[in-house]
Amino acid sequence: MATVTVLHLSKASCASFVDSELRSFHSRRRTQNSRNQITAYKGLRSENMVDSLRLLQSNAKATSRQTKKAVRGGASGRPLAVVICGKGMNLVFVGAEMAPWSKTGGLGDVLGGLPPAMAANGHRVMTIAPRYDQYKDGWDTSVQVELKVGNRVETVGFFHCYKRGVDRVFVDHPMFLAKVWGKTGGKIYGPVTGTDYEDNQQRFSLFCQAALEAPRVLLHLNNSEYYSGPYGEDVLFIANDWHTGVLPCYLKSTYQSRGIYKNAKVAFCIHNIVYQGRFAFSDFPLLNLPDEFKSSLDFTDGYDQPVKGRKINWMKAGIIESDRVVTVSPNYAVELVSGEETGVELDDVLRMTGVTGIVNGMDVNEWNPSTDKYISTNYDTATVMDGKPLNKEALQAEVGLPVDRNIPVIAFLGRLEEQKGSDIFAAAIPEFMDENVQVIVLGTGKEKLERQLAQLEDMFPDKLRAHLKFNVPLAHAIMGGADLLAVTSRFEPCGLIQLQGMRYGIPPVCSTTGGLVDTVKEGITGFHMGRFSANCNVVDKDDIEKVVKTVKRAIKVYGTPAFARMIQNGMKQDLSWKGPAKKWEQFLMSLGATGSEPGIDGEEIAPLAIENMATP
Numbered sequence: 236m237a238t239v240t241v242l243h244l245s246k247a248s249c250a251s252f253v254d255s256e257l258r259s260f261h262s263r264r265r266t267q268n269s270r271n272q273i274t275a276y277k278g279l280r281s282e283n284m285v286d287s288l289r290l291l292q293s294n295a296k297a298t299s300r301q302t303k304k305a306v307r308g309g310a311s312g313r314p315l316a317v318v319i320c321g322k323g324m325n326l327v328f329v330g331a332e333m334a335p336w337s338k339t340g341g342l343g344d345v346l347g348g349l350p351p352a353m354a355a356n357g358h359r360v361m362t363i364a365p366r367y368d369q370y371k372d373g374w375d376t377s378v379q380v381e382l383k384v385g386n387r388v389e390t391v392g393f394f395h396c397y398k399r400g401v402d403r404v405f406v407d408h409p410m411f412l413a414k415v416w417g418k419t420g421g422k423i424y425g426p427v428t429g430t431d432y433e434d435n436q437q438r439f440s441l442f443c444q445a446a447l448e449a450p451r452v453l454l455h456l457n458n459s460e461y462y463s464g465p466y467g468e469d470v471l472f473i474a475n476d477w478h479t480g481v482l483p484c485y486l487k488s489t490y491q492s493r494g495i496y497k498n499a500k501v502a503f504c505i506h507n508i509v510y511q512g513r514f515a516f517s518d519f520p521l522l523n524l525p526d527e528f529k530s531s532l533d534f535t536d537g538y539d540q541p542v543k544g545r546k547i548n549w550m551k552a553g554i555i556e557s558d559r560v561v562t563v564s565p566n567y568a569v570e571l572v573s574g575e576e577t578g579v580e581l582d583d584v585l586r587m588t589g590v591t592g593i594v595n596g597m598d599v600n601e602w603n604p605s606t607d608k609y610i611s612t613n614y615d616t617a618t619v620m621d622g623k624p625l626n627k628e629a630l631q632a633e634v635g636l637p638v639d640r641n642i643p644v645i646a647f648l649g650r651l652e653e654q655k656g657s658d659i660f661a662a663a664i665p666e667f668m669d670e671n672v673q674v675i676v677l678g679t680g681k682e683k684l685e686r687q688l689a690q691l692e693d694m695f696p697d698k699l700r701a702h703l704k705f706n707v708p709l710a711h712a713i714m715g716g717a718d719l720l721a722v723t724s725r726f727e728p729c730g731l732i733q734l735q736g737m738r739y740g741i742p743p744v745c746s747t748t749g750g751l752v753d754t755v756k757e758g759i760t761g762f763h764m765g766r767f768s769a770n771c772n773v774v775d776k777d778d779i780e781k782v783v784k785t786v787k788r789a790i791k792v793y794g795t796p797a798f799a800r801m802i803q804n805g806m807k808q809d810l811s812w813k814g815p816a817k818k819w820e821q822f823l824m825s826l827g828a829t830g831s832e833p834g835i836d837g838e839e840i841a842p843l844a845i846e847n848m849a850t851p
């Protein structure tokens with residue numbers, strides 16, 4: 236069967252598409268076929284061009300002879316189907332990490348996966364992240380701008396590549412590259428996990444200002460057949476987490492006050508309310524913002540860190556100064572406004588602004604058990620019951636546990652921090668180790684929590700392995716071979732780990748919080764343990780009991796027809812970005828940015844992405 240190239244054309248690009256097709260036909264030797272096609276395209280140029288093109292939407296339904304011919308072969312001889320879409324939106328995602336170029340966790344994953352899904356839906360999409368390494372696919376645009384940070388003027392550059400329909404822009408400055416020199420790791424935010432760089436305010440102030448410059452100064456982004464030139468000023472910024480909290484302040488103070496970006500809007504996305512960017516109030520002058528923004532940043536808490544009392548709070552400014560606030564699951568949105576503990580002292584501000592919850596998708600290409608290069612036996616829903624035991628044996632051998640396909644393997648994967656409840660899980664492990672079970676942990680994080688798991692490995696040498704590192708191939712191998720996934724989070728805005736688990740046929744055993752409630756269904760796709768105490772300073776005895784009880788319950792179900800059904804239910808879900816991207820489109824349309832129009836129902840990968848084009 237011939238492959239049909241689907242062209243997603245906005246109304247505006249129809250004319251240039253038809254013109255270029257005609258030019259191409261005219262320069263070729265005329266055959267009866269090409270003459271027919273020219274006639275067809277000429278028809279399309281007429282006033283009712285849009286209607287004519289609409290006819291082409293489905294080549295099966297096309298009736299007129301000429302239309303059929305046009306559908307059968309475009310200028311390049313490729314079969315065509317044309318889909319008309321609205322003009323779409325100009326979207327600019329801004330974030331401190333962006334997979335696969337940089338990632339410490341889920342924020343990187345989201346900014347890697349959501350933008351291509353929005354591009355596939357017919358929007359023009361740019362992402363902006365710092366350049367932490369000499370990315371081999373990033374080209375130097377030679378565009379430079381000067382920006383004021385504190386009392387210094389800094390020069391930043393912009394690197395660029397075009398992938399999966401998205402303009403990926405990297406902000407180049409020694410404050411990022413010289414500090415990190417690498418792809419991943421805690422070094423993005425501080426020298427070691429849990430410690431921030433002293434100049435993080437300057438770093439991210441520079442980053443926010445550079446992000447606002449990029450859509451204006453990068454004038455020659457001509458990679459896409461349908462989009463070229465600058466993004467213009469009718470742009471919708473999507474700022475992510477505290478590192479981008481002051482972006483809307485700079486938008487207003489530096490640009491909109493001078494008549495630039497008059498119609499631009501900002502949506503602020505909360506991936507984790509716990510990290511808010513709280514600094515000494517006396518640091519306000521560092522930001523070079525007018526005094527009118529003081530109140531949006533002003534914040535007082537009862538803690539001594541980094542100074543006692545009055546502070547500035549970047550996330551608070553992001554929430555107040557943006558046009559709309561969004562977070563990564565509907566249940567987390569409810570939790571954020573439910574009280575001081577779950578809203579981490581910004582609940583009152585969020586009750587004022589409101590917050591929309593949209594559940595995250597996942598990268599179904601990177602995480603695909605039927606093509607995954609890191610697992611020994613690929614499998615799908617039909618072959619999972621044969622594939623998983625083979626992968627389990629390979630995994631057991633790889634980590635050095637007794638190889639036995641009949642022993643259920645429980646995995647824990649994630650940052651070793653109180654949020655993820657690795658301390659609760661560690662406290663629960665000795666209580667269920669009398670079961671016929673093996674445990675594999677993969678994670679890095681706080682030293683104290685790493686030590687705790689290392690000690691457990693000494694206690695249970697034949698039953699537990701703790702790999703205290705960030706290791707993508709092993710993460711995939713674990714998903715391929717494990718039977719159960721322990722997700723013991725005290726709070727979890729969305730969580731991607733459980734999505735990855737379900738896609739690989741692993742029912743999660745999870746706490747009942749945040750996005751875990753929205754994504755895991757008790758008895759259908761996984762097991763719920765109940766809600767844990769959100770107090771990160773203590774391990775609640777009741778919570779340990781909840782873990783032990785639910786793990787034992789899950790082990791009982793393991794190997795039964797009910798367990799097999801859970802595996803199928805999990806694997807058969809569409810966990811891709813396709814659905815969430817449509818919800819994001821509705822949300823972003825509601826901001827009413829000038830010129831915004833809905834896109835189309837696209838596939839997750841932009842169909843005609845021309846990758847790795849240099850910026851002229």
Ligand SMILES: Nc1ncnc2c1ncn2[C@@H]1O[C@H](COP(=O)(O)OP(=O)(O)O[C@H]2O[C@H](CO)[C@@H](O)[C@H](O)[C@H]2O)[C@@H](O)[C@H]1O
Nearest residue numbers: 340341342506649678704705706710727728729730731732
């Ligand atoms: N040691 C290791 N080796 C290899 N890979 C590892 C790893 N440890 C973690 N990962 C990977 O990092 C990602 C973690 O993503 P999560 O969404 O589960 O958590 P995180 O708390 O970082 O994200 C925050 O932002 C996201 C995005 O919005 C929210 O889903 C989440 O709830 C919120 O806390 C997954 O892709 C996982 O595979």
